Amino acid sequence: KNEVEQSPQNLTAQEGEFITINCSYSVGISALHWLQQHPGGGIVSLFMLSSGKKKHGRLIATINIQEKHSSLHITASHPRDSAVYICAVHSNSGYALNFGKGTSLLVTP
């Protein structure tokens, strides 16, 4: 069983909708990353957080350390947000990142 679980696996939304992607993990962590991967492969780091909440434009990431859960929210979604969103954690026991399988998001006009 992967230490990092994401839901949903696939998500289709209409342009303008509010989107939430969830990430749960089973180990103690020092930091959690949200990454975005567009078709073609390149991955961009969106957020790195260890507590609370971060906001960048229409993207908001939250984390609850006690519940071992993080969410990525997209407000006023747009077709250009279509991508795979990946959650990854730095566990307390090692330096390597553990990755979720990703959530594939499609935003339709």
Place this chain on the structure above:
Amino acid sequence: ETGVTQTPRHLVMGMTNKKSLKCEQHLGHNAMYWYKQSAKKPLELMFVYNFKEQTENNSVPSRFSPECPNSSHLFLHLHTLQPEDSALYLCASSPAEGIHNEKLFFGSGTQLSVL
């Protein structure tokens, strides 16, 4: 543009071929990574170099051979691969390994097909 460049973008090779993947970063980072991304699976860490020294080999078969001549360049030499090695190979860099509050910067990847 993330500052991490990978070549080639696509590679098709036979099982008896030898090829190399190249990664270059212009960010002044000291840690570089190779990841493998197979369909429907999470990214898998393959190798880590920190200040040109290999610090992690995640039980990768010997048909994959990394090389890090300096902090800006990382290679992955491939020989006698198997069809199941077909995947997207991603290079990443960070200021240094082991510091948990650092972001990773990824290249666009090499999509490898082994026939």
